[in-house]
Amino acid sequence: MITLALSKGRIFDETLPLLSAAGIEVLEDPAKSRKLILATSQPDLRVVIVRASDVPTYVQYGGADLGVTGKDTLIEHGSQGLYQPLDLQIAKCRVSVAVRSDFDYAKAVRQGSRLRVATKYVSIARDFFAAKGVHVDLIKLYGSMELAPLTGLADAIVDLVSTGNTLKANHLVEVEQIMQISSRLVVNQAALKLKQEPIRRLIDVFSRTVAATATATA
Numbered sequence: 001m002i003t004l005a006l007s008k009g010r011i012f013d014e015t016l017p018l019l020s021a022a023g024i025e026v027l028e029d030p031a032k033s034r035k036l037i038l039a040t041s042q043p044d045l046r047v048v049i050v051r052a053s054d055v056p057t058y059v060q061y062g063g064a065d066l067g068v069t070g071k072d073t074l075i076e077h078g079s080q081g082l083y084q085p086l087d088l089q090i091a092k093c094r095v096s097v098a099v100r101s102d103f104d105y106a107k108a109v110r111q112g113s114r115l116r117v118a119t120k121y122v123s124i125a126r127d128f129f130a131a132k133g134v135h136v137d138l139i140k141l142y143g144s145m146e147l148a149p150l151t152g153l154a155d156a157i158v159d160l161v162s163t164g165n166t167l168k169a170n171h172l173v174e175v176e177q178i179m180q181i182s183s184r185l186v187v188n189q190a191a192l193k194l195k196q197e198p199i200r201r202l203i204d205v206f207s208r209t210v211a212a213t214a215t216a217t218a
């Protein structure tokens, strides 16, 4: 049995076409079902639904043989014990700094003010501001980051931006882009040795599909 860890939402939705290219259909929709283990049309492949931030942990410790996870999550988790054969070029977005539209970010940075920054991405934020020489107090949050500048909890947030609609709806503006994000395939290193043939086959199909999609959209 091969176990693939996915998270609900964009990563699940955008992994489906890759599975489909390998002739694999997931037999249940996690948006409608409460089940956490989903069968597929390939009897020896199952999908487990986990929190996005838990995908690397499942794969690292062998709870899943492989998984799909964002570069943001991988940086925060660390990639020890994980083989990363492929950038799947899905769930693309960016990590950015955003502030209230009436907050003068450039001035605060220029004056060397100590910024209060709320984020789920503590490592990414710490490294980014350290490289700029900006002093920050980091406030760890687990969601709804956009609320932090609106309630006075923080001056700025570091969060994922895709369409920019969430920022706009909360009167925040993107002031710096930190990095581009896409999702990666991660594989448990022991599984790669023990289940080499089926895992290599999946990596090959995914790889060809990603290359074909890149050519088609070029």
Ligand code: PRP
Pocket (backbone or CB within 6 Å): 143, 144, 159, 160, 161, 162, 163, 164, 165, 166, 167
């Ligand atoms: C992410 C992010 C923003 C939103 C940005 O949240 O935290 O809130 O997407 O997308 P947009 O630019 O297209 O509006 P997500 O829905 O992934 O859930 P999260 O709150 O658990 O991070």
